[in-house]
Amino acid sequence: MLRFFQSRGYQKFKIKRRSKDIDTEEIFLDALEHRKDKGAYTMETALSQRIFQLTFGLFLVLIVFFFLYSFNLQVFSYEEYSAKAESNKYLSKQINAQRGIIYDRSMNQLAFNAQQFDLIYYVDETLREKEIREVARILEIPFYELMENISQKESGTLLVARGIEKEKAIILKTKEKELSSFELITKNTREYLDGNNFSHILGYVSGDTFNGEAGIERQYNEYLKEDPGVLYIERDALGRKIEEEIIESPKSGNNLVLNIDFDLQKKVSEYLDEVVSGYNASGGAVIAMNPQTGEVLSLASNPSFDSNIFSKNLTTAQFNQIVSSPNVSFYNRAIAGEYSFASTIKPMIGVAALEENIITPDQSIYCDEKIELSDGTFKSDWKFHGWTDLKKAIAESSNVFFYHLGGGYKNFIGLGIEKIEKYLQYFGLGKLSQIDLPGEKKGLIPNPTWKSQLNG
Template sequence: MISTNGRKNVRRTHEIAPDEIFLDSSNLLDRNERQFEARVVRPVAPRAIAGIGIVFAMILVLFSGRAFNLEVIRGAAYADISRTNRLDRSVIFATRGIIFDRAGRELAWNDTSSYTPGVASDEVLDTSQASLEKFAKRRYTGLPGLSHILGFIRYPKADASGVWWREEYAGVSGVELAFNDALGGINGSSMTETDARGKIQQQNIILHPENGRDITLSIDAQLQSKLYTLLSAHATRQGFQSAVAVIMDVETGELLALTSFPEYDNVAFTEGDSAAIMEVSASERAPLLNRAIAGLYAPGSIVKPIFAVAALAEKIISPETQILSTGAITVPNPYDPSKPSVFRDWTVHGLVDMRTAIAVSSDEYFYTIGGGYGAQKGLGIAKLDEYSRRFGLGEPTGIAILGEESGIIPTPEWKEQVFGPDDPWRIGNTYHTAIGQYGFQVTPIQAVRFTSAIANGGKLLVPQLIASSTPQYTDLQISDEYLQIVREGMRLAVTSTRSDATVKSLNMSGIQIAAKTGTAE
């Protein structure tokens, strides 16, 4: 640098000359790394390093002081606060699925008017009953005749301290029990932190609930309700204690109506109405019994079509062969010849072939093909048992509702078990079995099932409660020729002009009905 007084004054400067910058730029362009040795590097000032150190030291002192304050000076106080805070798990109840009938009518649904779905059950820690019921209430249709098919549930329950000892809706009977897993869904949960005063500090959902699935039944609610109304009115007029009716699609197995009289109030059972529950439980009419699946009845003559099919399949008799009905058959008594055994028909029918025997329900005809009489060979008890089981008797039908009874088919083994070895099987026992008596017991759903198999050509269907279910059945491997003969006999029971035809009252224009009566004795 040149001074103004003409003297050369050389002094240290911190400025960088432009030629040095140009020199570095040319070095960068030529990528000659050796020339970087000529760069001027400005060192970090010691004062700056000292400043940074001071800042870090101050931060360290600040954090250390804060930690000392929390751990030593106020540690006991914070420990007390920590001990008084609570971290609780709360249930978020899944919404139960809705039950619809085949036409989309709601039969069972949820009342959420006093409950917000997705809110934790213990969001407000209040032990009053109102606060403990943090779930949707179940509601049922007011249509009569549906309580047995729908069933009822039990609600979640909490103790006085708010601890839930039952966290699920529990199906108890009917569809509510049969499809409980699908309807129930999966509960969620949240964690709630509260202070000593019970005030919520924070709440986090840790598992969202999965709501239950809706289901659509094969049942037509209006049809079933009307059927129940007619059934109950008729039973009351006749002085009957109970009655049952079932309607099933003979091709698919879908149940359109399944009702039992008397019924019970499933709302009262769901709500835990003690007075109503005690009244129903004490009733001699057993309103809780679903007679369609658990009522056991002597089938009487409704099993005669099964044994007619058996006689044809086993070549015991031809459909045209006639048997004379005189009103009774007499069998010698080997223990006391002076007192022969007499097995009576309900009336004198004269000569009857198979179709006519079914139409007039001739007991003598079925005594003969069942156990044999005179020159006519009979099926025998082993074949009666075999074909009864082949048509689904003596075992559950497979309907989804729980509580189904299997029924009883009389056999020598059954008799020995019930009456002991000193009372052997006799021909009269076979005769009575052939007309559906003598310990024979079936459920109404079994009767509907085997009758459907005769109607549909030999498919023994599993009764279905869910709409549009894929039909499930067992092929009976019986010639439809034999089944057709039986169908004609059942149709003749309606259309025959004979005075002893059994179901002439069902002969209506525009509707073709085939039927078989049965009387329990």
């Protein structure tokens, strides 16, 4: 055959190859390359029918699962998820209003409105870790602790921090666009010009509800109370604000002017404190009134408390420590203290004796230093008075004189228990004075029934 090609002149078409000597190391390299590329010359084997069926079946199951899940979301759970989406899209925000201001009779401002910065988080389906981490850094609180608190809340808002320092509040305010899931809100707090000396008059408001809890703040809470407004906000899927509208406008509370005189109240409170300390007494009370009008110009009770402490973020332990202090008392002795009448009823007994014709204005009674009672005991006077009429008896506060008028002595017939009770009731004793402060007690007029119940 070869000769045939040679004889036919096809020799000129033969490919000429160049020859070259092969080094020993190239032989080994060629062997390595052969092993490396061995897989390239291997024929692919077709998948078995069983593996193909299993793969197809799994793929079919996944398609059916996603179809059913999608069907459930769109049909059975549509209303639930639609409501969630709607609640995440729209939210309402409170617009603060101002509580009414309290003034004294000279228009000195006694109660002020201040501001407190709180931070809230709008809870939705997405936990925005980047924002949460940044807030934790600014507030200097553990990130994972904040993350856990937020993750436990399913919907609505979560109070993240209360009473934030002004410097941190400014930082949060400058980053409000970056921290769209959070909002820095301004909350009203109450401050008082002289929290100690006016505490039993003004009282205080709750730090949470901003409602009056004691004193004038409680008595006139509805009059002083503000009516917050409502702001309606629409957000996009990323929580960014799209539009807002005021649904209800805020309304401030009414201002209140008291009959109390600031300067007089301050002096009376300071004087009462000196007297209580000087006598090492457990407490005391003073009320100064205008006898012509009945206006209360000063009302002090000792010990007192500082109304301003309730504007702070007190823990339960701190609050308990304050209220358990012997120098702090929420008990208003001026209106709730039930004490013996002592010499305060002597003028009333004198009026009753005149009304019952037991004595005349000029009639005198001999008043020794003591008087012997029917049971053989003696009641002493604070000094010897001698012959005494009603004016002198009131001026010198003679005990023996009014013992005569009240219970009688020897041949002198006095008022007796029943008439004393009747006339004391005429003067309003044993009844509420209707002072516009909460917690008033009406007191007690002793009588035979009370005494028998007391002794069993």
